[in-house]
Ligand SMILES: Nc1ncnc2c1ncn2[C@@H]1O[C@H](COP(=O)(O)OP(=O)(O)OP(=O)(O)O)[C@@H](O)[C@H]1O
Ligand SMILES: Nc1ncnc2c1ncn2[C@@H]1O[C@H](COP(=O)(O)OP(=O)(O)OP(=O)(O)O)[C@@H](O)[C@H]1O
Ligand SMILES: [Mg+2]
């Protein structure tokens with residue numbers, strides 16, 4: 001059974017405009033996903049497409065306006081009090097921004113220890129050893145436990161965040177751009193570490209990254225988001241080798257590569273403008289940028305449908321790219 | 324004359340144990356309209372180099388030796404008032420962490436307009452109109468209504484684009500971008516890179532791009548400095564360094580990246596790691612190769628003396644004893 005089931009999840013934000021008017025921003029719009037235990041589901045997509053909001057809503061760190069989120073069969077969105085607190089302990093987040101997520105007044109060792117104290121596990125006597133173990137696992141030196149966040153470089157701070165997330169041995173870890181602030185040498189270590197921990201502890205990852213090389217390396221399944229919705233979802237193999245949605249295709253084509261060095265131009269000019277999320281068009285959200293768009297696309301929004309077993313896409317004209 | 328020329332720069336941090344050179348004998352030049360990339364391990368001093376050029380070193384840091392010459396003037400000896408004028412008008416920086424550099428209590432439009440008022444002398448209405456144009460230029464959808472948004476109401480990538488808009492606001496001659504597209508997806512990164520390239524092409528703006536993405540380096544940079552522990556491990560034209568990397572650290576950096584593969588169904592092994600971690604600050608001044616403890620090609624010499632930068636056949640310079648030629 002799936003560890004995490006997200007059903008028809010929507011998150012709206014009220015945006016204040018001028019003259020006392022306000023509008024609703026549908027940051028996450030009718031998202032359904034299922035994540036088997038021990039596997040990695042990657043969320044990819046444009047900045048602002050709702051990846052973080054969807055993941056945070058699933059962890060109940062942002063209020064959902066609709067939908068259900070089941071962790072191991074229990075609906076997280078309806079839990080309260082002590083049961084909520086215990087359920088939450090099973091889900092940890094490694095944040096995108098290591099700067100604002102670390103308490104500047106606590107020493108690094110205390111930051112990593114904090115979740116253990118909050119959840120009162122493991123026994124007090126073991127916590128110092130566990131902190132030391134976590135520091136070693138993420139590649140920090142023992143004496144660095146005594147330093148404050150501002151005394152670390154950006155990448156070093158992210159390692160503290162990862163150590164903290166692992167502290168209480170959670171089952172589901174949301175990795176929100178967890179390695180994007182890291183240089184590649186450390187990134188390789190951390191990615192290997194995450195996969196090793198996954199194999200050893202049976203961890204389940206909801207993995208958000210804009211680096212498609214990293215996603216390809218880490219994921220079992222991939223969901224592509226565009227303006228709050230899932231436009232394509234498939235297993236890693238078919239998604240990368242035979243993407244059906246033109247946005248996924250544009251995304252893969254825009255990856256800068258050291259092999260494909262055609263300098264002074266960009267791989268695919270993602271032409272056209274992204275529509276205003278406060279005033280979305282009636283048809284397909286990607287129509288304004290899509291090389292394949294026809295009248296139908298501007299009028300009717302395509303539903304997310306299974307096009308082949310396990311491969312879903314929301315496109316009126318799915319298929320291989322033209323080039 | 325180069326727009327920017329850094330010579331034998333040494334930046335020391337005052338630590339309890341004594342001063343540590345977080346930048347040690349670093350030299351490079353940058354011409355107008357060109358892009359120079361700094362790559363290297365977290366903590367190797369990339370941001371510190373940028374902060375030194377901006378005159379924004381932390382209190383514990385100081386320029387201990389060397390010079391930073393911008394447009395003929397040595398920034399390390401200029402009076403503060405003149406430095407402030409250059410910073411903001413002629414050099415601007417896109418910081419690594421957008422959330423701590425944006426002020427949470429002002430709208431993004433107010434913050435961009437403030438830059439325009441302070442540095443360009445624009446007045447209220449013009450400044451606001453220009454702020455909308457700038458947000459539009461960095462591809463924030465519906466810039467006119469988003470200009471009144473507060474930083475926390477934007478996604479990570481949108482905040483980063485606001486930072487870029489602020490950096491563009493005063494039409495600087497040098498932009499220092501510290502991981503500017505880290506939070507962006509590749510189609511937007513491609514747009515931002517194009518924006519920066521056009522800017523370099525049309526206005527001769529020079530760019531220092533700090534990144535850990537070798538792909539981004541390949542797309543954007545003319546020249547590269549690979550930094551390790553405050554020193555340049557390898558430096559030179561981007562083609563030379565990507566096609567024929569000479570320093571074992573550079574080779575490691577290129578090999579450890581998970582690239583998109585043609586066969587995604589293939590079994591995934593572990594990524595190539597560069598074993599170990601960066602040396603502690605206290606060992607930074609040592610007269611040895613600081614990469615030695617992590618290097619597969621280490622030999623006695625590496626522990627005994629710091630390798631100078633040797634010229635390599637492809638045109639770059641590498642600070643590795645293996646590159647010493649008769
Ligand atoms: N607290 C909030 N109030 C209002 N709008 C918000 C809030 N948080 C997020 N948004 C908006 O919701 C949308 C989705 O944001 P989200 O942070 O989930 O995007 P993302 O896909 O994670 O982007 P990125 O890759 O840039 O991190 C964006 O348009 C953003 O501006
Ligand atoms: N305020 C400070 N006090 C003490 N040490 C500091 C301070 N700021 C930075 N350092 C140290 O100086 C060194 C260089 O840091 P710098 O921020 O330049 O690294 P970086 O190359 O930009 O790394 P990253 O890729 O992680 O951003 C690091 O070892 C860091 O720990
Ligand atoms: Mg996000």
Ligand SMILES: [Mg+2]
Nearest residue numbers: 154369370419
């Ligand atoms: Mg930095």
